[in-house]
Amino acid sequence: MIAPGRAGRPGAGWPRVDEPTAEELVNCPFCVGREDRTPPETLRVGDPWRVRVVPNLYPAFERQEVVVHAPEHVRTIAELDDDQLALVAEAWQRRRHDEPEGYLHALINEGKAAGGSLAHSHSQLVWLPNAPPAVTAERELAPVLDDEVVVERDGVVAVLPRAGRVPYEALIAPSGPDSDPWSGGTLATALQLLAGLTRRLHTLGGGPIPLNAWLHAGPWWHLEVFPRLTVLAGIELGAGLYVNTLPPEEAASQLRETAS
Numbered sequence: 001m002i003a004p005g006r007a008g009r010p011g012a013g014w015p016r017v018d019e020p021t022a023e024e025l026v027n028c029p030f031c032v033g034r035e036d037r038t039p040p041e042t043l044r045v046g047d048p049w050r051v052r053v054v055p056n057l058y059p060a061f062e063r064q065e066v067v068v069h070a071p072e073h074v075r076t077i078a079e080l081d082d083d084q085l086a087l088v089a090e091a092w093q094r095r096r097h098d099e100p101e102g103y104l105h106a107l108i109n110e111g112k113a114a115g116g117s118l119a120h121s122h123s124q125l126v127w128l129p130n131a132p133p134a135v136t137a138e139r140e141l142a143p144v145l146d147d148e149v150v151v152e153r154d155g156v157v158a159v160l161p162r163a164g165r166v167p168y169e170a171l172i173a174p175s176g177p178d179s180d181p182w183s184g185g186t187l188a189t190a191l192q193l194l195a196g197l198t199r200r201l202h203t204l205g206g207g208p209i210p211l212n213a214w215l216h217a218g219p220w221w222h223l224e225v226f227p228r229l230t231v232l233a234g235i236e237l238g239a240g241l242y243v244n245t246l247p248p249e250e251a252a253s254q255l256r257e258t259a260s
């Protein structure tokens with residue numbers, strides 16, 4: 001459901017991610033030099049490390065890990081360059097190959113409003129016994145990739161679906177069917193496009209914004225990008241009706257006109 005007219009210029013009134021506090025910088029357990037504040041790592045990429053993977057201290061599922069995206073205190077994937085994002089993709093893939101049982105749910109939460117508990121850029125890997133309902137529900141559906149294309153690179157496309165539930169909701173997927181995000185370079189390209197899209201959103205919003213992104217590893221894998229610019233409330237959560245205040249074609253043209 002699209003209901004334009006309530007939004008002003010892009011970025012006006014958008015929620016922002018808070019500036020770092022001194023306490024955050026002094027106590028961040030993911031920064032280089034504080035490796036003893038996390039459980040022993042399950043994977044280290046680079047020497048000295050550039051990306052490390054550690055068990056989640058407070059797991060909700062049997063196996064849950066945190067991928068620390070950089071040794072420096074960066075607070076969003078938007079700050080990672082393409083080489084670093086390729087190492088993040090490598091870490092996801094290597095952990096999948098090391099632990100091939102079950103379904104691996106990979107996700108990124110940025111900002112408190114999106115459930116991000118620690119500010120230092122990271123992703124989470126959650127091993128589930130089976131594909132979750134969101135993935136099985138779309139098993140017969142190919143992702144819709146011809147809606148509003150924002151950018152295309154090396155066989156991966158970022159689009160804003162016309163049925164986007166919230167402003168700037170995006171889909172990043174290989175341009176042809178591909179059921180294996182865990183091998184090859186396509187996942188790295190997808191994460192690079194995700195970072196580029198996030199940079200554009202930060203430019204439009206005048207600073208970092210809260211955002212969720214997750215991988216759906218179905219017959220045609222894709223990343224879903226869900227910016228948290230509006231608060232989900234009783235209509236969305238209770239009725240499953242999403243009133244998108246920004247038509248995706250308008251959102252896409254804003255993003256295309258913004259440098260990544």
Ligand SMILES: [Zn+2]
Binds near residue numbers: 030031073
């Ligand atoms: Zn840090």
Ligand SMILES: [Zn+2]
Binds near residue numbers: 134138222224
């Ligand atoms: Zn999906």
